[in-house]
Amino acid sequence: MRIGVDYYPEHWDKKLWEQDADLMKQTGVKVVRLAEFAWCRMEPKEGEFDFSWLDDAIDILTSRGMKIVLCTPTNCPPLWLYEKYPDAIQTGKDGNKIAIGIRGHRCYNNPSFLKYAKRIIEKMTSHYAGNPSIIAWQIDNELEANFCFCEHCISEFRDWLKEKYGTLDVINQTYGNVVWSGEYSSWEQIKPPFGSYPNAWLNPSFMLDFNRYASDNMIKFVKMQSEIIRKNCGNVPVTTNTWFCENMPDFYKTFEDLDFVSYDNYPVTKIPENKEEYYSHAFHLDLMRGIKEKNFWVMEQLSGGLGCWMPMTSAPHPGMIKGYSLQAFAHGADTVVHFRWRTAATGAEMHWHGLIDQSNVPGRRFHEFEDLCKTAEKLSEIEGTKIKSDVAILYSSDQEYAFKIQPQTEGMYYFEQLKAFHDAFTKYGVNVDIINWSVNLNNYKIVVAPTIYVTDEKVTKNLYEFVKNGGTLILTNRSGVKNEFNNYRMEMLPTVFAELIGAKVSEYDPIGYAEQKIQMKDGSEFTCTRWCDILETTTASVYATYGDSFYQGKPAITRNSYGEGMAYYIGTVGRKALYSHLVQNVLTECNIEHFDHLPYGVEITVRENESDKYYFVFNDSDKACDVMLPNQLQDILTGDIFNELRLQPYDMRILQGQSIQ
Numbered sequence: 106m107r108i109g110v111d112y113y114p115e116h117w118d119k120k121l122w123e124q125d126a127d128l129m130k131q132t133g134v135k136v137v138r139l140a141e142f143a144w145c146r147m148e149p150k151e152g153e154f155d156f157s158w159l160d161d162a163i164d165i166l167t168s169r170g171m172k173i174v175l176c177t178p179t180n181c182p183p184l185w186l187y188e189k190y191p192d193a194i195q196t197g198k199d200g201n202k203i204a205i206g207i208r209g210h211r212c213y214n215n216p217s218f219l220k221y222a223k224r225i226i227e228k229m230t231s232h233y234a235g236n237p238s239i240i241a242w243q244i245d246n247e248l249e250a251n252f253c254f255c256e257h258c259i260s261e262f263r264d265w266l267k268e269k270y271g272t273l274d275v276i277n278q279t280y281g282n283v284v285w286s287g288e289y290s291s292w293e294q295i296k297p298p299f300g301s302y303p304n305a306w307l308n309p310s311f312m313l314d315f316n317r318y319a320s321d322n323m324i325k326f327v328k329m330q331s332e333i334i335r336k337n338c339g340n341v342p343v344t345t346n347t348w349f350c351e352n353m354p355d356f357y358k359t360f361e362d363l364d365f366v367s368y369d370n371y372p373v374t375k376i377p378e379n380k381e382e383y384y385s386h387a388f389h390l391d392l393m394r395g396i397k398e399k400n401f402w403v404m405e406q407l408s409g410g411l412g413c414w415m416p417m418t419s420a421p422h423p424g425m426i427k428g429y430s431l432q433a434f435a436h437g438a439d440t441v442v443h444f445r446w447r448t449a450a451t452g453a454e455m456h457w458h459g460l461i462d463q464s465n466v467p468g469r470r471f472h473e474f475e476d477l478c479k480t481a482e483k484l485s486e487i488e489g490t491k492i493k494s495d496v497a498i499l500y501s502s503d504q505e506y507a508f509k510i511q512p513q514t515e516g517m518y519y520f521e522q523l524k525a526f527h528d529a530f531t532k533y534g535v536n537v538d539i540i541n542w543s544v545n546l547n548n549y550k551i552v553v554a555p556t557i558y559v560t561d562e563k564v565t566k567n568l569y570e571f572v573k574n575g576g577t578l579i580l581t582n583r584s585g586v587k588n589e590f591n592n593y594r595m596e597m598l599p600t601v602f603a604e605l606i607g608a609k610v611s612e613y614d615p616i617g618y619a620e621q622k623i624q625m626k627d628g629s630e631f632t633c634t635r636w637c638d639i640l641e642t643t644t645a646s647v648y649a650t651y652g653d654s655f656y657q658g659k660p661a662i663t664r665n666s667y668g669e670g671m672a673y674y675i676g677t678v679g680r681k682a683l684y685s686h687l688v689q690n691v692l693t694e695c696n697i698e699h700f701d702h703l704p705y706g707v708e709i710t711v712r713e714n715e716s717d718k719y720y721f722v723f724n725d726s727d728k729a730c731d732v733m734l735p736n737q738l739q740d741i742l743t744g745d746i747f748n749e750l751r752l753q754p755y756d757m758r759i760l761q762g763q764s765i766q
């Protein structure tokens with residue numbers, strides 16, 4: 106398993122390069138990522154290219170055995186380009202160009218920018234073609250599905266709509282533009298959502314398409330780059346480093362044509378007071394693995410306290426630097442690259458801490474990193490192992506966009522719905538995949554499809570098939586609400602899913618932050634909040650009923666046999682205890698190996714190959730704890746055999762054995 110660092114030779118005096126490379130080698134660093142913001146050094150003047158400094162840096166690093174990830178530098182065009190083509194910079198919502206001097210501010214559709222971007226990628230990739238030390242290319246940096254409001258982007262958006270709908274009549278009809286006299290009579294009337302009105306005042310069908318367009322538009326930019334890289338660099342794998350940002354692209358489409366997923370992983374360093382966040386790091390990692398349904402990389406990994414554009418956050422506690430990297434391995438990463446080798450001494454990011462502090466004296470965090478590198482070197486045995494899961498949670502960017510466009514009720518967020526289930530399964534030490542809502546579900550026993558709010562025919566069919574063939578499906582409130590155009594379906598909720606769940610929603614009550622009680626059929630009671638679907642069963646049995654309000658006694662959760670399988674419908678939003686109870690029942694019912702008594706914060710994931718299973722046992726909490734193992738398992742690093750484990754905060758043990766139960 107490989108550990109790497111993000112390094113900026115262009116930020117440092119050349120004298121430091123050799124020292125750095127020596128220390129990297131001695132520490133056990135195997136991969137170095139370079140050059141994602143260095144366009145002004147590679148093309149200091151228009152048409153004058155200089156890769157000599159980068160060649161030197163690469164030589165110094167590779168002569169010490171390091172492999173290189175090179176990045177295209179399109180995130181930050183040099184100032185001479187903006188000087189000559191001021192329109193290459195994005196236009197904001199207010200119609201004005203955004204400020205020069207920050208990064209990520211180029212317009213993906215500006216012809217002048219694209220001409221220069223293609224040329225620098227062409228030059229860079231042909232210069233490094235055939236260099237065996239370059240093991241991957243990264244496109245740009247943390248790409249976002251930006252909204253730019255310039256004339257080129259407006260015309261791209263109109264073309265996207267033309268391609269999708271053909272005529273204005275179809276658009277008017279589909280969007281219901283007659284509402285508020287918004288019918289288009291010419292293409293020129295179609296504008297992106299300018300101005301300061303909140304999204305909620307705009308047509309939700311139009312807004313969903315605008316989000317989809319922005320994502321497709323970003324992906325077009327990615328494709329343009331990957332084509333040039335592949336043309337010149339043949340089989341070198343291509344990626345882009347993604348993250349969870351304000352304008353998220355569709356992850357699945359983004360990586361469709363790329364070779365592997367890479368992710369920027371910054372677990373929060375503040376210890377959560379209410380334990381709510383313990384498993385959320387794992388959630389993000391599982392989502393990343395699910396994008397291509399295969400192992401991935403972390404391209405930027407926590408190395409110190411965060412800062413720069415926010416007040417500084419708490420320093421990573423002892424154990425976090427090492428533990429969170431190993432946790433990424435546990436969830437399917439094969440290479441973890443730490444951001445950054447050294448804290449910046451100049452520029453906007455000075456307070457974002459690297460592995461070595463501004464003093465340039467390696468300290469506590471660095472020594473922990475050193476230890477991590479030594480551990481990773483000993484893990485060759487788990488290379489090539491994969492994660493197999495019986496449980497999947499479905500994710501779709503359509504829902505993410507639609508929920509942002511029209512918030513449902515106070516405090517209800519799409520991601521929170523997914524996390525609630527992920528958290529519950531993780532608590533029982535089972536592997537969970539988070540996958541595209543439209544993929545094949547045959548290999549799973551349990552599928553959770555939280556809020557399939559915007560529906561899709563293929564997905565609906567898949568879900569029916571899955572249950573019919575014996576799968577267990579969990580659906581939730583706000584399912585079946587909209588068609589693919591983000592318009593209401595005029596049927597009783599949950600519309601297309603009514604037959605599958607054997608129940609209908611006769612009315613609903615969006616209660617926001619208020620709370621309610623529900624009673625399960627086994628007598629246990631739980632708190633629910635945010636939303637209450639008042640259900641009427643047709644073929645389902647009642648699993649839980651409401652305890653308060655005018656719908657006291659009415660069904661809140663139902664369970665329906667359908668074909669060979671089972672469909673649960675949860676008409677409300679619970680707290681952790683509710684999901685935990687429900688998930689435990691479902692795991693038992695489906696005969697899935699799990700742990701009933703893991704201390705909160707402890708995760709167990711399994712990576713396996715044809716012959717062996719490796720249990721990664723991780724304490725993602727600040728308290729030492731004991732984990733009872735039902736079997737004797739062997740620590741692959743120390744050879745010790747355990748029945749019971751004492752885990753220090755952020756401690757990871759990798760154990761080998763046949764079966765844990």
Ligand code: GLA
Nearest residue numbers: 246247369405413444454457
């Ligand atoms: C992101 C970026 C990096 C850096 C870090 C921390 O992850 O990709 O370039 O800016 O944030 O600031």
Ligand code: ZN
Nearest residue numbers: 212253255258
């Ligand atoms: Zn633009």
